[in-house]
Amino acid sequence: MSGDSYYFGDNVNIHGGQGNVGMVKNQAAPANAPGPSPALLSAIEELRLLLEELRGQVRPVSAQAIDDSLPVITADAGVDPQQRYRALMAVYGIAATVGAVGVPVVEVVNQILELVGAH
Template sequence: MSGDSTYIFGDNVNMHGGSGNTGIVKGRVASSGAAPADPALEAAVRELLDAARVLRGQVPAASAQAIDDSLPDITADATAPTQERHRALMAVAGIAATVGAVGQPVAEAVNRVLALVSGQ
């Protein structure tokens, strides 16, 4: 990968010992009264984040850093700041567009997320 830092998003599992391991802690907190995220949007965001992580390893360091800076703002959370999410989506889409065919899955994933959040 490019750059000096690696950022890992998503679930983190630590196993200590070999018995009594019954599940995974998601670390998500739902505020009371908050509407649950749209499952289709959650799936589209997961797909985009996975594709962006793959792309990150195939671009120059400056582009990889721009992807790293953008990923935290790409979320299915309905309360996420719209402008910041849109800026992050456009940044990742721009990088994907500049690298041609290797960026195509990311560009398509960005378009799916944009289509789903346009109604929010």
């Protein structure tokens, strides 16, 4: 048993004082990490379409906020959940202030928030 080495997680060995560039991270994503559910993907696509329609019916400053939020909302799973939440709340706020035309956006944002467990 003496001399045996067992490594779990990160392992750093430095020999000498030059050329040290980093650390080997012995970590990987799970092989079968589940992607977003089909219901979530469908709701995000529906929201994208609704926001494109709403964009033409709001003031330029609100249209710019929609433009800024859409890439974060429609991005793949690699987006920080907090960033996506903030983008969803931004378009929710715009939709809530424009009356009946914004109701479908509000409903889909609520649906997305429920699907990701943030509501």
